[in-house]
Amino acid sequence: MAQTIEVGVLGATGMVGQQFIRLLEGHPQLKLTWLGASDRSAGKLYPEACSWRLDGPMPAMVRGLTVKECKPAGAPPIVFSAMDASVATEIERAFAEAGHWVISNSRNHRMEHDVPLLVPEVNALHLALVKQQQANRGWKGGILTNPNCSTVGLTMGLGPLRQFGIQRVLVATMQAVSGAGYPGVASLDILGNVVPYIGGEEEKMQTETQKILGALGDGCIVPLDAKVSAHCNRVPVIDGHTVAVSVEFAKDPGMDAVRDAFTRFRGRPQELNLPSAPTTPVLLVDDPTRPQPRRDAMAGNGMTVTMGRLRPCEVFHYKFVALVHNTIRGAAGAAILNAELLLAEGYLNA
Ligand code: NAP
Numbered sequence: 001m002a003q004t005i006e007v008g009v010l011g012a013t014g015m016v017g018q019q020f021i022r023l024l025e026g027h028p029q030l031k032l033t034w035l036g037a038s039d040r041s042a043g044k045l046y047p048e049a050c051s052w053r054l055d056g057p058m059p060a061m062v063r064g065l066t067v068k069e070c071k072p073a074g075a076p077p078i079v080f081s082a083m084d085a086s087v088a089t090e091i092e093r094a095f096a097e098a099g100h101w102v103i104s105n106s107r108n109h110r111m112e113h114d115v116p117l118l119v120p121e122v123n124a125l126h127l128a129l130v131k132q133q134q135a136n137r138g139w140k141g142g143i144l145t146n147p148n149c150s151t152v153g154l155t156m157g158l159g160p161l162r163q164f165g166i167q168r169v170l171v172a173t174m175q176a177v178s179g180a181g182y183p184g185v186a187s188l189d190i191l192g193n194v195v196p197y198i199g200g201e202e203e204k205m206q207t208e209t210q211k212i213l214g215a216l217g218d219g220c221i222v223p224l225d226a227k228v229s230a231h232c233n234r235v236p237v238i239d240g241h242t243v244a245v246s247v248e249f250a251k252d253p254g255m256d257a258v259r260d261a262f263t264r265f266r267g268r269p270q271e272l273n274l275p276s277a278p279t280t281p282v283l284l285v286d287d288p289t290r291p292q293p294r295r296d297a298m299a300g301n302g303m304t305v306t307m308g309r310l311r312p313c314e315v316f317h318y319k320f321v322a323l324v325h326n327t328i329r330g331a332a333g334a335a336i337l338n339a340e341l342l343l344a345e346g347y348l349n350a
Pocket of ligand 1: 010011012013014015016017036037038039040041042070081082083084085087088105106107147148149178179180181182326327330331
């Protein structure tokens, strides 16, 4: 019988918080028993505090739960964080200090030198950094993070190719409106339009990618020594970020080797058969009209990143398009996979 552990969600009323609730329904190891949000919601029953915006009904398991203030007393050992970044720094730290494991989507702690920034198929070894974090800070708990939603699509595309010596990457994104939370971008700004600016997003894609593809050093990550340049755009799509990538290697590995690297790619989650791990983490398709957000975002229950349009690049070596479900693989599903990795690697027992 698999170990079952109680979990909570900080920021349970938001877009990502709701995805957590949906994905945790019927989870074989993680039992959702605790919900936290702002003092606007605390003290209310979840259905009163939350306007449910996902397809399908609100899961029954949360209908009777009262939303709590985001304070550690009485919270379960693992909390997923989907809080607004303006408040996440202090609250996440308070939970970790009090001995909880905080598995966060927020950007606040991602780039701290002893905080793992995980895409488990690509850098599961970086999880070991939490031991350093606990030693540095005297904590029994810890903070693990997953990257920005577009960075997940980019690094799932670059992870299989790291073996060829990545030198330079140029990436342009077309990002869905659900990436901005609710109510997010005003309809008058986005309908029939493209907004060529998402505050802070390009910098995050550049630095987070270098950390994720970097090597585990002595108590920190040595970032990948490759240049990454990003253009980030908001487009009128509901779910699914499209990421168009050109990449240059130390030397041309050849198209067959690149194709082979994508199709054979598997990681630690597949090896450990983690409950949320897609069988095929990267799905390479040959139809030149795919991937498309509406048709491909839910591949592998939203956990598979679909790749297409793989072809030679006239400036760098190769180019391709990746499609990632931003609130599942780019947020809640990614964090749940991180929690499953933490359990499977025995960190909770330790
Ligand atoms: P959202 O829909 O705006 O939800 C924000 C959540 O934070 C709500 O539950 C809100 O609770 C809570 N909150 C606000 N102020 C708080 C406070 N003072 N104390 C405790 N909780 C507070 O945002 P979202 O899109 O779900 O994003 C959540 C986080 O995930 C952000 O940091 C975001 O950058 C990150 N993220 C989002 C995506 C995505 O695709 N959307 C992807 C990756 C990462 P109330 O309802 O009570 O106000």
